[in-house]
Amino acid sequence: MSGVRVLVGTRKGAFILTADAKREQWDISGPYFAGWEIYHLNGSPVDPNRLYASQSSGWFGQLIQRSDDGGKTWEPVDNKFVYDGVPGTHQWYDGTQHPWEFKRVWRLQPSLTDADTVYAGVEDAALFRSNDGGKSWQELPGLRAAKGHLWQPGAGGMCLHTIVLDPSNPARIFIAISAAGAFRTDDAGETWRPINRGLRIDYELPDATAEVGHCVHSIAMHPARPDVLYMQKHWDIMRSDDAGEMWHEVSGNLPSDFGFPIAVHAHEPNTVYVVPIKSDSEHFPPEGKLRVYRSRTGGNDWEALTKGLPQSDCYVNVLRSALAVDSLDACGVYFGTTGGQVYASADSGDSWAPIVRDLPAVLSVEVQTLP
Amino acid sequence: MIRVVLPYHLRTLAGVGREVELQIDGSATQRSLLDALEEHYPMLRGTMRDHVTLQRRGFIRFFAVGRDLSHELPDAPLPDEVATGAQPFIVVGAIAGG
Numbered sequence: 494m495s496g497v498r499v500l501v502g503t504r505k506g507a508f509i510l511t512a513d514a515k516r517e518q519w520d521i522s523g524p525y526f527a528g529w530e531i532y533h534l535n536g537s538p539v540d541p542n543r544l545y546a547s548q549s550s551g552w553f554g555q556l557i558q559r560s561d562d563g564g565k566t567w568e569p570v571d572n573k574f575v576y577d578g579v580p581g582t583h584q585w586y587d588g589t590q591h592p593w594e595f596k597r598v599w600r601l602q603p604s605l606t607d608a609d610t611v612y613a614g615v616e617d618a619a620l621f622r623s624n625d626g627g628k629s630w631q632e633l634p635g636l637r638a639a640k641g642h643l644w645q646p647g648a649g650g651m652c653l654h655t656i657v658l659d660p661s662n663p664a665r666i667f668i669a670i671s672a673a674g675a676f677r678t679d680d681a682g683e684t685w686r687p688i689n690r691g692l693r694i695d696y697e698l699p700d701a702t703a704e705v706g707h708c709v710h711s712i713a714m715h716p717a718r719p720d721v722l723y724m725q726k727h728w729d730i731m732r733s734d735d736a737g738e739m740w741h742e743v744s745g746n747l748p749s750d751f752g753f754p755i756a757v758h759a760h761e762p763n764t765v766y767v768v769p770i771k772s773d774s775e776h777f778p779p780e781g782k783l784r785v786y787r788s789r790t791g792g793n794d795w796e797a798l799t800k801g802l803p804q805s806d807c808y809v810n811v812l813r814s815a816l817a818v819d820s821l822d823a824c825g826v827y828f829g830t831t832g833g834q835v836y837a838s839a840d841s842g843d844s845w846a847p848i849v850r851d852l853p854a855v856l857s858v859e860v861q862t863l864p
Numbered sequence: 865m866i867r868v869v870l871p872y873h874l875r876t877l878a879g880v881g882r883e884v885e886l887q888i889d890g891s892a893t894q895r896s897l898l899d900a901l902e903e904h905y906p907m908l909r910g911t912m913r914d915h916v917t918l919q920r921r922g923f924i925r926f927f928a929v930g931r932d933l934s935h936e937l938p939d940a941p942l943p944d945e946v947a948t949g950a951q952p953f954i955v956v957g958a959i960a961g962g
Contacts, residue, residue, distance in 0.1 A: 528872075528873060529873070550873065551923060551960065552871075552873070552921070552923040552924065552957040552958070552960070553873055553874065553877075553911040553912070553921070553924075553957070554910050554911055554921060555910065556877070556907075556910075556911070569877065569907040572909070572910045572911075572915075573909070573910060573915045575915065575916055
């Protein structure tokens with residue numbers, strides 16, 4: 494019987510939530526790596542039992558863990574992330590150039606075709622790849638050649654937090670960096686270029702149309718329509734219909750277009766989910782009401798999804814990697830909050846219920862749909 | 865035999881108890897001790913010192929015989945009490961926030 498496995502990274506460990514296809518009764522296991530920050534866990538689409546986890550700590554640095562049995566057991570693999578060649582420098586807060594320094598892995602993105610190939614997005618921003626299941630990591634240095642000297646950290650650090658692989662074209666990868674913007678390669682990571690035309694940030698950059706410097710929070714794609722990208726930017730929900738060549742705003746009737754995550758329905762390429770946050774100064778839901786917004790029109794027209802979600806006195810945030818969908822029918826939607834709740838909807842967002850309420854602050858949520 | 869006390873998270877990571885024992889060939893220094901520790905427990909690489917520069921991580925401290933050895937040169941001899949195994953070399957995760 495098919496089911497789902499929800500991979501939850503938190504400030505103090507990882508948790509794995511499993512259910513059958515009804516998604517009513519949940520088994521909760523964890524904490525794994527108790528006491529460590531788990532920025533991200535992710536599973537291989539090729540081998541669902543192959544999981545990767547980013548485990549880090551301010552004391553002990555970065556570790557990468559790998560599981561070959563769906564998260565029952567784990568083993569540490571290579572944690573040596575060394576920038577290619579002389580790392581060089583990037584823009585610092587005071588206008589000087591600052592050396593690239595590895596801090597942590599924000600995102601792990603397994604290949605769509607090979608369980609042993611996995612990408613790691615790191616802070617300070619760079620992209621690494623392992624072709625041996627995490628036993629060694631090599632940087633794809635062409636990314637930092639795309640005006641890296643002009644990138645500078647956002648409030649959360651200069652992190653590469655989004656990696657989107659194109660299922661129709663193995664040579665094409667999209668990534669996003671705060672606060673540098675979105676970038677694309679069409680040659681499997683050798684060369685990259687910024688894809689930020691159409692993004693406007695009137696109060697964030699002196700030149701609102703600058704090629705880099707944009708605070709992209711996350712990007713989502715539907716695999717059946719890989720040229721259509723949806724973006725939650727610092728402010729603004731954006732859409733591109735040409736693989737990032739040009740973006741246009743689709744914030745429409747949202748109560749706020751500030752937020753962090755964005756996701757696309759598994760079966761409806763025009764159905765998009767966001768979780769609006771009041772503002773960059775107040776990172777909690779508008780009016781204390783936790784509302785997921787859904788557009789069935791590819792943006793602009795948004796409806797609030799509230800059934801089962803707290804509609805008063807709610808002041809949690811939903812971070813950029815903490816919203817995901819399964820591919821069952823009907824599509825399941827999941828998100829985790831900084832208050833430690835993980836909410837699930839088994840009906841495309843029409844109604845919600847918490848799977849757990851009292852985890853540590855949730856940093857990431859991924860979902861595997863199991864055969 | 866040199867005795868090393870590891871902090872909780874590194875014990876869990878290495879799958880060892882509170883204290884491990886190491887045989888060091890040659891002089892006992894911070895560098896030779898950490899080299900031996902990482903050789904026996906490769907999962908600890910990068911957790912106490914940087915992979916490339918080998919500099920101690922900021923919130924890691926080294927204590928022994930009632931002294932803070934964190935700022936000693938890596939090739940300075942360790943105290944005799946540590947080198948002989950009479951006293952342990954203690955790796956500490958520093959108090960740093962809540």
